[in-house]
Amino acid sequence: MKRIIYIGVILVTIISCNKDKAAFDKDADDRINEQLSNYQSVITGAANGWTATLVTRLGNTYSFYFRFNESNRVFMYCDFDTATAGVQKESSYRLKSLQQPCLLFDTYSYVHMLADPDAGVNGGYPGSGLVSDFEFSIDTLTADSIKLTGRFNGSSAILRKASAQDRAAWENKQVRDNLIGLNNLGKILNYFKRLNYNGTEYEIQINSIFKFAVITWKDASGTPHTVTTPFYFSPVGVQFRIPVVNGSTTINGFAITGFNTTTNTLQVKVNNADATIAGAIRPVNPDVQAGRRWWQWGAQVQSYWYSRDGFHVNGVDDAFGVKTLQTDTSQYYYFTFWPGVQPAQGAPFDALIPFYYVPASNELDFTYGTAPKANFQSDGRVIFTLLGDLTVGPYPVTGPAFNTKVQFISTNGYWFVQTGENSYDMVSAKDAKAWITWQN
Numbered sequence: 001m002k003r004i005i006y007i008g009v010i011l012v013t014i015i016s017c018n019k020d021k022a023a024f025d026k027d028a029d030d031r032i033n034e035q036l037s038n039y040q041s042v043i044t045g046a047a048n049g050w051t052a053t054l055v056t057r058l059g060n061t062y063s064f065y066f067r068f069n070e071s072n073r074v075f076m077y078c079d080f081d082t083a084t085a086g087v088q089k090e091s092s093y094r095l096k097s098l099q100q101p102c103l104l105f106d107t108y109s110y111v112h113m114l115a116d117p118d119a120g121v122n123g124g125y126p127g128s129g130l131v132s133d134f135e136f137s138i139d140t141l142t143a144d145s146i147k148l149t150g151r152f153n154g155s156s157a158i159l160r161k162a163s164a165q166d167r168a169a170w171e172n173k174q175v176r177d178n179l180i181g182l183n184n185l186g187k188i189l190n191y192f193k194r195l196n197y198n199g200t201e202y203e204i205q206i207n208s209i210f211k212f213a214v215i216t217w218k219d220a221s222g223t224p225h226t227v228t229t230p231f232y233f234s235p236v237g238v239q240f241r242i243p244v245v246n247g248s249t250t251i252n253g254f255a256i257t258g259f260n261t262t263t264n265t266l267q268v269k270v271n272n273a274d275a276t277i278a279g280a281i282r283p284v285n286p287d288v289q290a291g292r293r294w295w296q297w298g299a300q301v302q303s304y305w306y307s308r309d310g311f312h313v314n315g316v317d318d319a320f321g322v323k324t325l326q327t328d329t330s331q332y333y334y335f336t337f338w339p340g341v342q343p344a345q346g347a348p349f350d351a352l353i354p355f356y357y358v359p360a361s362n363e364l365d366f367t368y369g370t371a372p373k374a375n376f377q378s379d380g381r382v383i384f385t386l387l388g389d390l391t392v393g394p395y396p397v398t399g400p401a402f403n404t405k406v407q408f409i410s411t412n413g414y415w416f417v418q419t420g421e422n423s424y425d426m427v428s429a430k431d432a433k434a435w436i437t438w439q440n
Contacts, residue, residue, distance in 0.1 A: 036095045039141055043068045043095075043103075048167040049075075050146070050159040053232060056114060056132040057153045060211040061230040061241055064110070065170040066159065068093060077170045078110035079233040080122070082183070085176035101138040103148060109134070115153070123209035130210070131155070169235035178233045181256030182206065184266055189315050190279030190432040191417075191425070195268070197275040198249055203284040204277065205417075206231075215244050215251075216284050224285035237268075281432045283415055288380035290416035294424045294438065295374050295382070299340030299348075305424075305438035306334040306355075310400070311407050313434040320403040322354065330356035333364055335404065337438065339374065349387060350374055352408060354401055368393040370405050375413075381429050383413035407434060 043050070049067030056062075065077040074093045078084040091109035096102050105111045113122055114132035124130040133150025136157060140147045146159040169175060185193060185206060195202040195215075205214040216226045229242035237255035244251040254268040254275065266277040298304055313319035325332035338351040353369035369392060372384035386409050389395040396402045412430035419425055419437075428434040 032097045032101075036097060036101060039095055039101060039138065040070070042141060042143060043146070044070050045143075046161045048162040048164050051162045051166050052157055052159045054111075054114070054132065054155060054157040055230070056130050056155045057150075058131050058210065059230055060130065061232045062114060062211065063175070063232040063234060064157075065162065065167070065175075067167075074105070074109070076110055077175065078113075079175055079179060080110060080113060082176050082179045084110050084113070085170075085179050085233070086173050088171070098137075098151070101141075102151065103136045103138055103146075105134045128153075166235070174235045175233050178235075178237055178256055181259070181266070182208075182233075182238060184256075184259040185277065186315070187259065187261075188264055188266070188277070188279040190281060191427045191435050192280040192283055192432050193277050194280045194284070195254070195270070195275060195277050197251070197270045198273070200246060200249070201280075201284060202244065202251075203280070205419075207419075213238075213240065217244075217246060218284060219246060226285075279432070282429065283417070286380035286415060287418065288378070290418050290424065291374070291380065291382035291414070292376055293418070294416055294426075295339045295350075295376075297440065298338060302340075302342070303440065304336040304338035304351075304353075305440050306336045307436050307438055308334045309437070310335055310404055311434055311436045313407070315433075319434075320400045320407070322400045322404060325354060325356070325400055327356060327367065329360060330358040330365065333357040335436075351390065352405065353390070354404075366392065368395045368401070370395050372405075372408055377413065381413040381415060382426075383411065384409050410434075 049065060052064040052066060054062050054064060063079045067075045072092050072094060074091055076089050089110050091105065091107040094104045094106050096104055111134045114130045115134050116122055116129045117127050119126045119129065122129050131153050133153050133155045135151045136148035137151055138146065139149055144161045148157040148159070150156070193204050195204050200217055203216040207213070211232065212228060212230050214226065214228050216224065218224050225246070227242055227244050229240045231238055231240050231253065233239070237253055239253040240251070251270055254270045256266065256268055258267040259265070260267055264279065268275050268277060294305070309318045310322035311319050322335060323332055333355045335352070335354050338353065340348045341351050342348045349371045350373060351369050352372055353366045355364045355366050358365050369390040371387040371390060373387050375383045375385060377383060395405065410428060410430060412428065415427045415429055417425045417427060423437065423439045426436050426438060
């Protein structure tokens with residue numbers, strides 16, 4: 001009996017070995033290397049390269065062009081800015097198995113710029129940049145498309161096999177020219193910009209660093225709508241990842257056709273129909289509580305809002321030159337607005353104060369300030385009236401700080417636009433040609 005059992009075990013073992021041999025006629029390393037070799041053949045076999053969209057963990061979207069060769073070199077463009085969209089970058093790449101097949105961009109490139117932890121490189125967050133990746137797991141790969149997932153931040157990318165026309169559009173600077181075209185929005189001096197299309201005015205705010213647009217409009221019944229969409233550049237113009245749907249009208253983006261210096265408008269095409277983007281002096285749908293939220297935050301937590309650049313006026317950043325402020329022992333750091341300051345005695349007040357950095361003590365200090373009272377209007381504007389200057393020192397009667405105070409108490413007041421969880425733009429209601437950005 002025992003002999004029969006032993007023979008059965010031997011037979012099962014032999015059969016199992018034969019099955020393994022039939023299923024895998026190569027060892028694991030050989031199979032992995034063969035798969036990577038096949039992947040390399042696919043990505044290098046696209047004669048015109050690949051177009052790509054990369055979505056960071058924050059959701060902002062960037063377009064790329066890649067062309068890979070057999071020597072592990074990759075040539076690329078990116079729509080991050082006019083330089084990256086106009087100058088081809090060469091770096092290196094590797095295909096490697098790290099539990100699953102991976103595509104690694106292993107020398108610094110435009111892909112790395114988005115993930116660079118130095119906020120000075122990409123305008124993102126200190127320590128994390130734009131929260132992107134440069135090492136990707138390969139989820140799927142076919143002859144026409146590749147899907148990738150970032151190994152650290154979970155960003156995603158889709159590569160599509162490029163045509164000769166796609167390649168030419170990047171190499172002939174069509175994508176770069178679209179970036180330059182959108183930059184012409186800066187020639188419109190008003191803060192508010194309106195896309196006039198098919199009988200409707202769409203207010204459009206563009207964030208060129210984090211690559212999203214906020215589009216607000218009112219439908220035929222007067223009901224306001226807002227869509228916040230990531231966008232990217234293509235050879236045909238600006239593409240929205242989330243379409244704007246207004247009844248039977250759908251807007252997926254727009255092509256840029258020129259800038260009219262006579263009317264000061266950006267000329268565009270939407271759904272192949274002519275349209276314009278022009279300046280406006282007030283928002284389509286004012287956020288009537290934004291000013292109160294801004295003020296109440298500081299009053300509740302007993303802290304201040306700050307602005308390093310001061311007022312932007314008529315197309316000029318730091319129009320009053322606040323960054324030139326200094327004393328014998330200190331230099332300008334930022335302007336602050338402190339709502340509801342509670343003194344040791346007396347009623348609370350609002351304070352507008354320029355802070356200075358004192359190198360000798362490594363501290364922030366101030367030598368003068370003023371007290372503008374916030375008056376909230378039913379239409380959403382905030383009008384500031386001057387209560388008087390603070391007693392810490394005489395407020396200048398000329399120069400950057402004086403001009404800032406005069407602008408601040410403009411009798412037309414300000415619209416408030418919340419641009420992020422911790423940021424607001426305060427926009428002149430006179431003509432929307434002056435504004436200041438507050439952060440906390």
